[in-house]
Amino acid sequence: MAVDHLSEVLKILDGALRANASMAANYAGLLADKLEEGGNRQQARQIRERLARAPGALVSVQEAQLGISLNNLPVDGESRLHTVDVSRPEPQDVGLVLPSAIEARVEEFLASVRHHDALVAANAALPNRLLMHGLPGTGKTQLARWIAAQLGLQLLTVRCDTLVSSLLGQTSRNLRRVFEYAEQRPCVLFLDEFDALAGARGNERDVGELQRVVIALLQNIDALPDGTILLAATNHDQLLDPAIWRRFSFRVPMPLPDCTVREALWQRFLGDYAPSGLDFQGLVVRSEGVTGAVIEQICLDSKRSAVLAGHPKVDEHEVFRRLGLTLALIDRVPLSTRDAEMVWLRRWDRKLFSLRVLAKLYGVSTRHVTNITQEGAPDGHEEDDQRSG
Ligand SMILES: Nc1ncnc2c1ncn2[C@@H]1O[C@H](COP(=O)(O)OP(=O)(O)OP(=O)(O)O)[C@@H](O)[C@H]1O
Ligand SMILES: [Mg+2]
Incomplete structure (x- = not known):
């Protein structure tokens, strides 16, 4: 087995060890796709045959391929609103124009994601995490869609304002559910309007509760495997806690267009x-x-x-x-x-x-x-x- 696919194999193993069939099946489906892309049609077919024999697992793979997985989407406990929005942006649908230096930085991120396993093997990997910051309307959400489209992955957009539910005590639990959900499938996890979460520390109101949210956020990010692709966008970079800032290895300022x-x-x-x-x-x-x-x-x-x-x-x-x-x-x-x-x-x-x-x-x-x-x-x-x- 080529080293290229080690991360999928590890995910399948994780799924099996946690008795999480849908996680194992999701990543087995991804592995089959990658093998097929690499010309190993025979191996891809063998995997798909196995998946076909496990009916429950197959359902979730099919859903994942459609880009929809309506069951078990994390829901905000208070409002019953879905806190995660699942989409599958297609390259031809997402236009983005960036200044050359920013584009180069984003390409670097994409290369780092695509060759993560090789970089890990060389001990030169950075976590696949990117933070974009800039004024409203400068294309941050669009960049997240663009990245997901380039990688051919689902985009899980977390509405951070929904997440910070009126009952602050629930936020940490919601957050945990979202990260768990993202770990179980190949995807890009995108925390939009990130300042709703990350600006919390230092705010005078409800300091105790809000600090707990930030701490929960830090813990969730730290528990995330380095290979998981995490994006975050904020309008207020000055509000971000330095501890959170540090956890993003790639930072992209979104400037006004030149x-x-x-x-x-x-x-x-x-x-x-x-x-x-x-x-x-x-x-x-x-x-x-x-x-x-x-x-x-x-x-x-x-x-x-x-x-x-x-x-x-x-x-x-x-x-x-x-x-x-x-x-x-x-x-x-x-x-x-x-x-x-x-x-x-x-x-x-x-x-x-x-x-x-x-x-x-x-x-x-x-x-x-x-x-x-x-x-x-x-x-x-x-x-x-x-x-x-
Ligand atoms: N550089 C860009 N290239 C292409 N389209 C852009 C660019 N900047 C903005 N747009 C267009 O502007 C619209 C709004 O952009 P987007 O929602 O990504 O902004 P944002 O930075 O996320 O704003 P907010 O902070 O308000 O969420 C998008 O529909 C997109 O088509
Ligand atoms: Mg936006």
Whole structure:
């Protein structure tokens, strides 16, 4: 037996020793897949035949292959909500654009996961644990899906906020169940909104209870075999306990997209809906400082308007208009009327938003636009039109 598959064999052994048939069967199924991929079809068939003879085990393997395992999903004791969400992201469904240095770091992680056994043999292995941190909308959850898709594994997403149930005393038990569940099948365990758990220590409220949660978390992470793939995402890296921070061998900051990434994002999200000659460079320059999620939202909204209006392409001015209004929102500029929007857009980019363009976009007369912009009325009332015209 090749050393490559030692970790699967050990998992099968673990399952057998714990009398946990579904764990043994899950990993036997994975071993068969890997053998088949490696060209050992004969061996793969032998394993699958054995699995077929154990009906109970087969069921869970089939479920695992479908990416669904509805029974025995850990459930929050208080609310009966499932604390784990099982999905199987496919590579073609998960697009991700990263700056080159971050991408290299993620590739390093993937290589380390794929060759874990060889690295263990060489005494050079790091635990398969990666922590990503960055502002909301920078693609952390997307990166977790991307990693699972690249590895061809199920993604078990733990909603940490659900996990911290109103009854704090139950959290430790919930946590244990989740980690046990993850150990029993080949998967990527992803603790999303991790700060809900990990920021607990040092919080003045309920210090005792919350400390217990953090300690439980540390214990669970420590008990996890190094080969288990654990991802965590947080918006608040400064809240994380240093003890938790240390347990992640790979740390990936998720930055705001730079020019190159922004250009790729605009192109990707507009896709075929981009009209020829669209000023991508203008969009890239104007969208400095916004997240990928914001760019995606603007593109989706623009595409929706195009579809509803029966146009095959988005309107360039419409995309810029949505970007401008989003920036106003981010800067907390209150724009409560359409007139106020026009005034803001005209100030934002006088050249792009000529009187004629604004009139067309908003379906008003150029004269109306002239009036409101000349007056510079910040919250442009309807009467402005009459007053000066
Ligand atoms: N770098 C990126 N490449 C591709 N898509 C991106 C990128 N950044 C953001 N997105 C898009 O933005 C959306 C939101 O991203 P995601 O949910 O991963 O953000 P997040 O960092 O997890 O945010 P939060 O902290 O709020 O959970 C995704 O649907 C994704 O398509
Ligand atoms: Mg997220």
